[in-house]
Amino acid sequence: MALRLLVASRNAKKLAELRRVLDAEGIVGIEPVGLDEVPEFPEEPEDGATFGENALIKARSGARATGLACLADDSGLTVDALNGMPGVLSARWVGSHGDDAANNALLLGQLTDVPDDRRGAAFVSACALVWPGGAPGPGFTSGPDGAEIVTEGRWPGSVLRAPRGEGGFGYDPLFLPEGSDRAAAELTAAEKDAASHRGRALRALAPALRVLAEQA
Template identity: 65%
Template structure:
């Protein structure tokens, strides 16, 4: 993403490249609050500018849920199949035209000069059955607007070009550019 945006002079460092540190639990009511808390933790622990993301799925018929609870919607953190089964069961009586949804990503940058938070959304709808073997999470049941394929049926390049995370990171480019 940085290369495509022409940002040079930044060295990317992952969590694997820094000593382990404790992160506060994700207790925010919004993706933005959780992303900012993670970025603050990373900056405080390393002294390096830190980018963090919080993301999930919002479903119109469920008043925006699962939202920040997306990874643990079924009660077990990270059980993608159970989360998909529960969501499909909750929408079983919802007609196709009312199954609007969006993948949402909030990205936060915290550095010595301030805090920046952006939000990217990838609109679509929820299918009636899972389709595709790619991706993870809700990808098999999420159909992006304008597509007939689920996110799990898209190539990695197609998904990266359109995704909520890609959209959020693109909005963060000016703040990242200001670091150099």
């Protein structure tokens, strides 16, 4: 029987991305489930100062509430000309949460006068895995709700002057990956998995996920 792994998200694309990474890494015995598939519980505010802190807040909260191993990510765009912002505020850059079009419009407005050679940016993702009752082992440390591990992935690039592409979400239409002539929103799912910040963080988590799968 597969071990249920709670993914602290209601974003179906994130669950699909994790499933693709598990398949690519040959990890079997794990069934990812989203927040919509478990009883509702109070979600703690993401008030950490870093992506890693926010990912741990979500993963610990999910593990504590459900008793399931919980994986959470926190990610965003860091822009050099904005001193690393929007950063952890990426999803709510306009003040409300998850309005991608408004966030993109605000970012473009803030960078109107910034020349192309100073539009450097990077997507950053931190992934946290909390395993209730798990013992600290390869990669895991002991936390308040069980064994835990945090990994990070970084995807360098720059901010375009206008949105391109219909795929992805968030700031993908404005992000030109380093060495690419296509925006992140113009990449296929497989291409994005291979290069993206979240894909890199999830692949770094693969050894811990294998340990988890062995418990299934």
